[in-house]
Amino acid sequence: MANAARPFQVLVLNQISELGLQRLPAGRYQVGKSIDAPDAVLVRSADMHSMDIPASVQAIARAGAGTNNIPVKVLSARGVPVFNAPGANANAVKELVLAGMLLAARNLPGALRFVESLDPAAPGLDEQVENGKKPFAGFELAGQTLGVIGLGKIGCLVAHAAIQMGMNVLGHDPEITVDAAWSLPSQVRKAASVSEVLRNAQFVSLHVPLVDATRHMVNADNVRLMKPGAVLLNFSREGVVDDAAVLRALDSGHLGRYVCDFPSAAVLRHPKVIALPHLGASTREAEDNCAVMVAEQLRDYLENGNIVNAVNFPAVSMARESAYRVGIANANVPNMVGQISTAMAHAGLNIHNMVNKSRGEMAYTLVDVDSAVSDDVLETLRAIDGVLAVRYLPA
Ligand SMILES: NC(=O)c1ccc[n+]([C@@H]2O[C@H](COP(=O)([O-])OP(=O)(O)OC[C@H]3O[C@@H](n4cnc5c(N)ncnc54)[C@H](O)[C@@H]3O)[C@@H](O)[C@H]2O)c1
Numbered sequence: 012m013a014n015a016a017r018p019f020q021v022l023v024l025n026q027i028s029e030l031g032l033q034r035l036p037a038g039r040y041q042v043g044k045s046i047d048a049p050d051a052v053l054v055r056s057a058d059m060h061s062m063d064i065p066a067s068v069q070a071i072a073r074a075g076a077g078t079n080n081i082p083v084k085v086l087s088a089r090g091v092p093v094f095n096a097p098g099a100n101a102n103a104v105k106e107l108v109l110a111g112m113l114l115a116a117r118n119l120p121g122a123l124r125f126v127e128s129l130d131p132a133a134p135g136l137d138e139q140v141e142n143g144k145k146p147f148a149g150f151e152l153a154g155q156t157l158g159v160i161g162l163g164k165i166g167c168l169v170a171h172a173a174i175q176m177g178m179n180v181l182g183h184d185p186e187i188t189v190d191a192a193w194s195l196p197s198q199v200r201k202a203a204s205v206s207e208v209l210r211n212a213q214f215v216s217l218h219v220p221l222v223d224a225t226r227h228m229v230n231a232d233n234v235r236l237m238k239p240g241a242v243l244l245n246f247s248r249e250g251v252v253d254d255a256a257v258l259r260a261l262d263s264g265h266l267g268r269y270v271c272d273f274p275s276a277a278v279l280r281h282p283k284v285i286a287l288p289h290l291g292a293s294t295r296e297a298e299d300n301c302a303v304m305v306a307e308q309l310r311d312y313l314e315n316g317n318i319v320n321a322v323n324f325p326a327v328s329m330a331r332e333s334a335y336r337v338g339i340a341n342a343n344v345p346n347m348v349g350q351i352s353t354a355m356a357h358a359g360l361n362i363h364n365m366v367n368k369s370r371g372e373m374a375y376t377l378v379d380v381d382s383a384v385s386d387d388v389l390e391t392l393r394a395i396d397g398v399l400a401v402r403y404l405p406a
């Protein structure tokens with residue numbers, strides 16, 4: 012924790028946009044790639060599952076959407092919030108999905124390779140171009156049906172863009188939020204299942220997080236339901252698709268193309284795979300948006316205990332009305348607030364303002380009191396059964 016002598020220590024595991032890092036001002040923050048006892052970790056895609064996350068860590072900030080590279084459960088048990096940047100890179104991914112559909116529909120990878128193979132010094136270049144282009148003739152997106160599985164920040168933008176390009180859109184998301192449903196164009200038709208999407212779409216684009224329920228969402232059993240010549244696009248995560256099953260469908264001639272952002276060893280160099288090097292969020296704009304969003308969230312948490320956009324905690328923000336604040340991460344079980352306020356009352360502390368919210372198994376309590384909180388009181392709070400982490404946040 013920062014104090015007059017020690018700024019907050021933030022360990023950075025990936026390349027993070029400078030614009031975001033500037034939100035953690037020098038003097039108050041020390042940010043770097045080799046920090047011994049970090050208060051927080053800033054990360055993009057680095058795999059943190061095998062990392063020994065120091066006990067000093069109070070927060071993780073993921074400059075992106077997916078958090079499958081972070082041991083969220085382990086951190087929840089330690090009372091550590093994991094922040095992400097919902098929607099901050101959605102437009103970048105949407106644009107690459109559109110590019111992916113066009114790459115597939117117009118046979119662009121093969122066409123580019125053909126042009127690269129031409130000899131600029133050879134006579135009759137124009138003729139070679141005109142004679143050689145025939146195998147790359149394609150089809151148009153307008154009028155085709157796109158299936159979108161996962162109608163969150165990215166899926167909704169993809170659905171919008173496809174409608175604007177004259178496509179029909181079939182969407183599936185059993186957990187769609189009310190806001191996302193409101194934001195969808197009325198032309199998007201609802202599919203009751205993944206199978207219904209696979210059966211009825213020429214293009215199928217996946218926009219779900221990688222969790223147990225979505226692992227191998229497209230697999231040997233259902234890939235055969237896809238229309239002959241259909242195109243599967245995976246800008247979600249490698250594990251969402253059973254690559255082996257998809258390769259078999261490509262080899263049998265049933266599936267037309269597999270466009271993916273995750274070039275696993277299995278799909279590499281397959282002639283019907285269009286693989287990109289995890290480029291979905293790699294635009295200047297998305298990198299800036301993600302870094303700025305999570306840096307601001309991280310700062311508000313470290314300095315004020317406010318929680319915005321944590322994947323494992325409820326959203327809790329309280330305006331500062333007192334210089335003395337305590338943030339408590341606790342299990343969502345009965346009588347936590349009672350025990351916390353009793354411990355404070357016994358220490359003679361007057362509660363000025365308090366908020367407690369829960370989300371699933373987790374809860375979070377912010378308490379502003381009218382006088383300084385001693386280490387003894389903080390230890391008493393930490394000793395309450397169900398309390399996971401206690402942070403003292405004097406202004
Ligand atoms: N390729 C890239 O660079 C890149 C960039 C950003 C995100 N992503 C991936 O895309 C995923 C989605 O990103 P987002 O910003 O749209 O997230 P989001 O949280 O806004 O949307 C995810 C949607 O998936 C839905 N969903 C969850 N389980 C589902 C299921 N079983 N069937 C259908 N829908 C289901 C959710 O209800 C939600 O609406 C991320 O989790 C990440 O893995 C990849």
Ligand SMILES: O=C(O)CC[C@@H](O)C(=O)O
Nearest residue numbers: 055056075076077292293
């Ligand atoms: O940081 C990146 O480049 C990729 C991020 C992306 O996979 C995400 O889930 O937001």
